[in-house]
Amino acid sequence: MHELAITVIGPDRPGIVADVAEALAEAGANLTDSTMTRLRGHFAMTLICNGPSADEAAHSLEQIGLVTTVHEISPESADAAAGEPYLVSVHGADRLGIVAAVTRVVAAAGGNITDLTTRLTGPLYVLVAEVDLPAGSADTLAEQLAVAGAELGVDVTLRRAESELL
Missing domain, CATH: 3.30.70.260 (ACT domain)
Known part of the structure; x- marks a missing residue:
């Protein structure tokens, strides 16, 4: 198969x-x-x-x-580390480079983006990303995302993802 x-x-x-x-x-x-x-x-x-x-x-x-x-493709490795699930959200005026800047900060922290959605609605740009983070890295990443958000002129939040019931 x-x-x-x-x-x-x-x-x-x-x-x-x-x-x-x-x-x-x-x-x-x-x-x-x-x-x-x-x-x-x-x-x-x-x-x-x-x-x-x-x-x-x-x-x-x-x-x-x-x-x-x-x-x-090759089947997914069973020993792939998942990390801790978090959500990154961005809201603000649209401008060039939002996705690049935010995802670079996540990657630099060792985070793996598992899902990402963006929408432009009029002047409002929204990004929501599900990320897996290395244990204990969330507080530092939140600070780094806040700096990136200030430079971009957008609000960036990081919060622990809630468990979903299927």
Whole structure:
């Protein structure tokens, strides 16, 4: 069995998720992880699937008329350290370099960004990132993020992520 990383991008329309899921199921690919979103009129999705070869999956996706990529990947290492879960949020006027500056501070502290979303709504720019931090690094990172936020003219907060019930 192959593990595949798949991306799909195209103009948004009803039925994209169903079309992709059906094409993958017909090819024998089991969708294990995914993220999907609408970005200014375009639909983007990233999927991890188990199943057929990359060529078989790519062939099945050709029929849906979207831009797709399919790559075989190695399974995730079971011994990968997760760290402590935190949320970084940024609110303020839009300006060039917000994502670069904030994510560089997180990376310099040894943090791993596991999910990141940004939105521009009128003049307000919002960034929300889920991060895994090394044990005991949150207080120092919060101070460094506050400095970066002041330089950018935005509010940056770091808080421990709440456990989610599935």
